[in-house]
Amino acid sequence: MSPAITVRDLTKRFDKVHALTDGRLTVERGEIHALLGANGCGKSTLSKIVAGAYAPTSGTVLIDGKEVSFRSPRDAEQMGIALFYQELSLIPKMSVEANIFLRREPRNGLGFIDRDRMRAETLKLLEMFKEAVGDDIRPDALVADLTPGQRQIVEILKVYAKEPRIVIMDEATAALDGRQVKVFFDILRKKREEGVSTIFISHRLDEVFEICDHATIMRNGAVVAETTIADTTPEHVVHMMVGDVKKAPKRQLRDEDDKAPLLKLDAVGSAQLDNVSLSVAPGEIVGLGGLQGQGQSTLLRSLFGALPITSGEVLLNNEPVSIRKPADAVHRKIAYVSGDRGPDAALPGRSIFENLAAAILVSERRKLVRAKELQPQLAGVASAFKTKYARMTDAIGTLSGGNQQKIFIARWLATNPQLILLDDPTKGIDLAAKADLFALIRGLADSGVAVLLYSSEESELLDNCDRIAVFNDGAIVTELSGAEMDSFHLTRAAYGEA
Amino acid sequence: MSETSSNMNSENARLRLAAILREPVVLALFAIIILLGIGEAVSPGFARGDQIIKLLTVAALLGFAAAGQNLVVLAGGEGIDLSVGAMISLGAVIAGNVMDGSNGGIIPAVIVASGVTFLIGMVNGLGVNLIRIPPLVMTLGMTSVIQGGLVVFSRGIPSGNAAPALMNFINQPVVFGIPGILFIWLVLIIGMVFMLRATAFGLSIYAVGANPQAARLVGLPVKAIRTIVFGLSGALAGLTGVFVIGYTGNSFISVGDQYMLPSIIAVVIGGTSLAGGSGGYIGTVAGAIALILLQSVLTTLHLEFWGRQLIFGGTLLLLLMFYGRQKSARI
Numbered sequence: 001m002s003p004a005i006t007v008r009d010l011t012k013r014f015d016k017v018h019a020l021t022d023g024r025l026t027v028e029r030g031e032i033h034a035l036l037g038a039n040g041c042g043k044s045t046l047s048k049i050v051a052g053a054y055a056p057t058s059g060t061v062l063i064d065g066k067e068v069s070f071r072s073p074r075d076a077e078q079m080g081i082a083l084f085y086q087e088l089s090l091i092p093k094m095s096v097e098a099n100i101f102l103r104r105e106p107r108n109g110l111g112f113i114d115r116d117r118m119r120a121e122t123l124k125l126l127e128m129f130k131e132a133v134g135d136d137i138r139p140d141a142l143v144a145d146l147t148p149g150q151r152q153i154v155e156i157l158k159v160y161a162k163e164p165r166i167v168i169m170d171e172a173t174a175a176l177d178g179r180q181v182k183v184f185f186d187i188l189r190k191k192r193e194e195g196v197s198t199i200f201i202s203h204r205l206d207e208v209f210e211i212c213d214h215a216t217i218m219r220n221g222a223v224v225a226e227t228t229i230a231d232t233t234p235e236h237v238v239h240m241m242v243g244d245v246k247k248a249p250k251r252q253l254r255d256e257d258d259k260a261p262l263l264k265l266d267a268v269g270s271a272q273l274d275n276v277s278l279s280v281a282p283g284e285i286v287g288l289g290g291l292q293g294q295g296q297s298t299l300l301r302s303l304f305g306a307l308p309i310t311s312g313e314v315l316l317n318n319e320p321v322s323i324r325k326p327a328d329a330v331h332r333k334i335a336y337v338s339g340d341r342g343p344d345a346a347l348p349g350r351s352i353f354e355n356l357a358a359a360i361l362v363s364e365r366r367k368l369v370r371a372k373e374l375q376p377q378l379a380g381v382a383s384a385f386k387t388k389y390a391r392m393t394d395a396i397g398t399l400s401g402g403n404q405q406k407i408f409i410a411r412w413l414a415t416n417p418q419l420i421l422l423d424d425p426t427k428g429i430d431l432a433a434k435a436d437l438f439a440l441i442r443g444l445a446d447s448g449v450a451v452l453l454y455s456s457e458e459s460e461l462l463d464n465c466d467r468i469a470v471f472n473d474g475a476i477v478t479e480l481s482g483a484e485m486d487s488f489h490l491t492r493a494a495y496g497e498a
Numbered sequence: 499m500s501e502t503s504s505n506m507n508s509e510n511a512r513l514r515l516a517a518i519l520r521e522p523v524v525l526a527l528f529a530i531i532i533l534l535g536i537g538e539a540v541s542p543g544f545a546r547g548d549q550i551i552k553l554l555t556v557a558a559l560l561g562f563a564a565a566g567q568n569l570v571v572l573a574g575g576e577g578i579d580l581s582v583g584a585m586i587s588l589g590a591v592i593a594g595n596v597m598d599g600s601n602g603g604i605i606p607a608v609i610v611a612s613g614v615t616f617l618i619g620m621v622n623g624l625g626v627n628l629i630r631i632p633p634l635v636m637t638l639g640m641t642s643v644i645q646g647g648l649v650v651f652s653r654g655i656p657s658g659n660a661a662p663a664l665m666n667f668i669n670q671p672v673v674f675g676i677p678g679i680l681f682i683w684l685v686l687i688i689g690m691v692f693m694l695r696a697t698a699f700g701l702s703i704y705a706v707g708a709n710p711q712a713a714r715l716v717g718l719p720v721k722a723i724r725t726i727v728f729g730l731s732g733a734l735a736g737l738t739g740v741f742v743i744g745y746t747g748n749s750f751i752s753v754g755d756q757y758m759l760p761s762i763i764a765v766v767i768g769g770t771s772l773a774g775g776s777g778g779y780i781g782t783v784a785g786a787i788a789l790i791l792l793q794s795v796l797t798t799l800h801l802e803f804w805g806r807q808l809i810f811g812g813t814l815l816l817l818l819m820f821y822g823r824q825k826s827a828r829i
Contacts, residue, residue, distance in 0.1 A: 326717045354701055358701075368697055
């Protein structure tokens, strides 16, 4: 009997970027198969191709031994492939049952939606999770009124309502509590007995070892190993994800005691942060590591007042501070640079000057702009940073992505910040601009600025940080420093193995 | 090499010229010249100096009403103020009753009329930004409240008169044959341009309109800015009401209605994007003048009220389609 899925020689290129150079995957019927790798290794590209969301650049996908080429996720769905989307696919203002059967509502003889059947089938699906949620989720409840865990359960049920033969569970356990995960795993095992194949992606290595039969391990866009879980150890799996470990660069050890921390977090918590304690000294660059979406960006945005902090204490220069909105942070000389330039930083259609001046107008509580005085000052900041532009009055859109990002960083440098929060700041900018950026950041740190840096590229963290706090599920699993600062320790911690 | 660079220079110059010619302000100026030409052709004397000053006096009233509209639209978030017309009526009725024909009442009239309309505008702004009522619905509802209130309080009977000094100031030449209202408009133009280009508040309006999330992430108070512009729009409409009663002598409770749609059209003709974040008051001034000229030409052509409405509405929609296409191609 041929395997449920066979993928051979799959490649995917986005413009000049090779996201996938050697995608291979074999998943048997009735198997739970882990797909593992660090950020940017190509696992989500591979799973999106299998689910029909991306078309491959080259290579073959076989379902039940027959070659297929999907033009859309719908094609894949018709072949019995269902993808679990992290939270994105539910419509909050619709009921649980309407969400589960969206676009596939059961019809009666007249072609109208058969509500009774929809209700009955939803109840049958909810039965699967009864042990974990009881009768808390009602078919007619609005999704908006559910807890994150319950929403994730509805999302899982939506996948199974399609009666798929192949399921891709991409971080399906992220919002579930311990009991819900246990019930979910029981469901996965039951589905395995029924012959359903599952591709399982998780940021928790212990889960992989509990539930999976085989694993495919990826690194830098290529599959590097296929293994049977029973024959391996978490340690070995991490080694395969990382490959040859680069020696930690020699760094002068800083005297931890000689400087009082500029920023100190004491058990900071919120909906997505779990007891985060961390301190950053002036002159220090502290990295936030881990797989994407484990609370790193949330922490930076919360410190800047753009997201709420519900518990714990934030101390700035040993004084407890309450930062409720970004303006509070700006007045305390905190800067926040987002990698999502479009939504978070750009003032489209406005001039380079206006884009540069935005932060200093707030930080200095200016009433008048005084362009004649401000323009040379801002031009000085921008040029110290090798920003290329023709005229200050040109629209921001005339610049390349890298130069735009330099403008959005320069806007903060003009405010002389004491703490800079960098939220994946190099997203989508070229290598030269990245090098300029990190040289600048190190220079700022040397002049006494404290820096918190989140990057989705682990090499940026390893090359530029003094210490790295590794996040998993909104909590800091471990802090790496000195000899531990290598990709092996970073990847192991990212998968929750402290 | 030098040849290619000079070719490139002339190519650049050509592109820049083409870009300038596509600028809404320039287009509005062209429209003004063409309309003057048509007017002069149809009815000789149309473009005479004193005629133009009369047109500008009417345009000034629209320019005041459109100034507030301009700020609301610039601040984005689907911002639009449909209550401008009702606010003008309210301002006119308040001013008429406060002055009641005496010159000493002019300054109190200005203060009370613009003060009351400022507060009502702030209610608009709070409704939009705190309770998140869409601006269109909020200001339309407010229009109904103001109109109803005016009928209830005045019982539909016109009351109050403009002070003679105010009427003279607005209708009669002060210096060089130019009436005072045009000098006040000049002051407003300078004030608006200064505010939008040289004050932090002005730049904040653009920032909030261009990208509210980015504005918030540099620490700008997005909701406060978007609330205040409604207050300013109310106050400017109230002030327009004072000038309107000065222009006509007495007020009736729907005197401002005719300004509502034109205030939006003037802003759009002037090149301010209804999506917010780009445009300015100079364009709106050109737009107000072009619109009043168009109205005047249509009247000269003996087009009745509803015919003019048809052309106004059609102009607005055509412009929006034209600019909308340009905008999607521009990003």
